[in-house]
Amino acid sequence: MSRIRSNPLIQLVDEVARLQGRIGSLFGAVHAQSGLRPMEDLVLNAIVEADTPPTVPQIGRSLGHPRQVIQRAVNTLLTDGFLERLPNPDHKRAPLFALTAKGERLKEHTDRMALEIADGFLQQDDPERCKRLVGELRELRKSLEAFARDTRPGDTQ
Amino acid sequence: MSRIRSNPLIQLVDEVARLQGRIGSLFGAVHAQSGLRPMEDLVLNAIVEADTPPTVPQIGRSLGHPRQVIQRAVNTLLTDGFLERLPNPDHKRAPLFALTAKGERLKEHTDRMALEIADGFLQQDDPERCKRLVGELRELRKSLEAFARDTRPGDTQ
DNA sequence: TCCATATTGACACCATAGTGTCAATTTTAG
DNA sequence: CTAAAATTGACACTATGGTGTCAATATGGA
Numbered sequence: 543m544s545r546i547r548s549n550p551l552i553q554l555v556d557e558v559a560r561l562q563g564r565i566g567s568l569f570g571a572v573h574a575q576s577g578l579r580p581m582e583d584l585v586l587n588a589i590v591e592a593d594t595p596p597t598v599p600q601i602g603r604s605l606g607h608p609r610q611v612i613q614r615a616v617n618t619l620l621t622d623g624f625l626e627r628l629p630n631p632d633h634k635r636a637p638l639f640a641l642t643a644k645g646e647r648l649k650e651h652t653d654r655m656a657l658e659i660a661d662g663f664l665q666q667d668d669p670e671r672c673k674r675l676v677g678e679l680r681e682l683r684k685s686l687e688a689f690a691r692d693t694r695p696g697d698t699q
Numbered sequence: 700m701s702r703i704r705s706n707p708l709i710q711l712v713d714e715v716a717r718l719q720g721r722i723g724s725l726f727g728a729v730h731a732q733s734g735l736r737p738m739e740d741l742v743l744n745a746i747v748e749a750d751t752p753p754t755v756p757q758i759g760r761s762l763g764h765p766r767q768v769i770q771r772a773v774n775t776l777l778t779d780g781f782l783e784r785l786p787n788p789d790h791k792r793a794p795l796f797a798l799t800a801k802g803e804r805l806k807e808h809t810d811r812m813a814l815e816i817a818d819g820f821l822q823q824d825d826p827e828r829c830k831r832l833v834g835e836l837r838e839l840r841k842s843l844e845a846f847a848r849d850t851r852p853g854d855t856q
Numbered sequence: 857t858c859c860a861t862a863t864t865g866a867c868a869c870c871a872t873a874g875t876g877t878c879a880a881t882t883t884t885a886g
Numbered sequence: 887c888t889a890a891a892a893t894t895g896a897c898a899c900t901a902t903g904g905t906g907t908c909a910a911t912a913t914g915g916a
Contacts, residue, residue: 546810550829551817557836562719563763564843606720660708663846672707679714686721689820
């Protein structure tokens with residue numbers, strides 16, 4: 543048994559799950575006050591960090607979540623005025639999405655709240671470690687995405 | 700805005716969320732076949748990795764999830780025969796929990812499935828990186844737990 | 857021992873995410 | 887240009903996790 547659990551990736555999956563739980567209970571207050579659902583916040587971040595305004599399916603792939611779930615979040619964000627539709631020159635049916643000014647303000651607000659908590663922690667902990675980890679985790683994620691693409695090609699529906 | 704998002708811990712939170720999504724869509728098949736809910740799997744792992752059979756509230760704290768949620772998972776695992784109650788010398792009402800033989804077999808099975816996927820990935824990727832990351836993430840989590848304890852002392856209910 | 861307090865287990869209810877499916881539209885191949 | 891295939895948006899339904907609350911019991915101090 544412990545032979546099996548000693549696989550590095552298995553351990554990593556478990557550790558990420560625990561870290562996620564810990565993070566959730568630490569930053570939970572942010573979502574509570576902003577009125578954003580966790581998935582909506584995730585979607586906003588994905589859009590902010592995308593090089594160029596993405597389509598719904600693109601966001602889905604980038605986050606590893608089904609497009610239907612993203613669609614729902616995007617629709618809510620649209621009706622709340624945090625997102626706006628942009629015409630997509632490459633595809634007539636799938637518009638691109640970008641934050642409105644209101645969306646930017648919201649994000650700034652939630653980020654500021656999160657920042658307060660984060661700063662508290664980083665005072666007692668080494669910020670360099672977090673910085674280093676972000677890079678390494680991003681690399682790993684890219685690697686996992688590439689692997690997923692190779693293993694099972696297109697999974698649209 | 701990007702000034703705010705440049706905080707290392709904020710970035711880390713975001714990256715962990717993405718990684719979690721990616722992992723979920725990669726290992727989702729495992730949960731699907733085992734019949735375990737994600738939270739139940741998490742609880743089993745927490746029990747396996749605990750130094751000594753834990754109580755429900757202890758599992759909750761170790762995972763960063765409310766004890767009620769853990770209780771529900773434990774109850775299901777009990778009725779399914781994957782867990783057994785052990786008397787707790789230190790507390791008459793809160794029993795300790797350990798895997799039954801059936802539970803061990805189940806875990807072995809799910810781990811084996813996960814291992815197949817993991818091995819596929821680790822063939823094209825460096826296992827050392829994962830190993831290193833596990834250690835660093837665990838350290839960070841411990842640090843976050845300590846911080847949470849200091850910030851708001853006891854949150855039982 | 858007895859009482860106040862804390863902990864625990866249980867349960868109902870709510871919030872959120874995941875899945876299956878369909879029609880509409882668009883893209884692509886012939 | 888036409889037809890087949892793929893993509894997209896929408897929606898209902900299901901699954902799962904989170905929260906509030908209560909009674910029961912245990913613990914620790916007077």
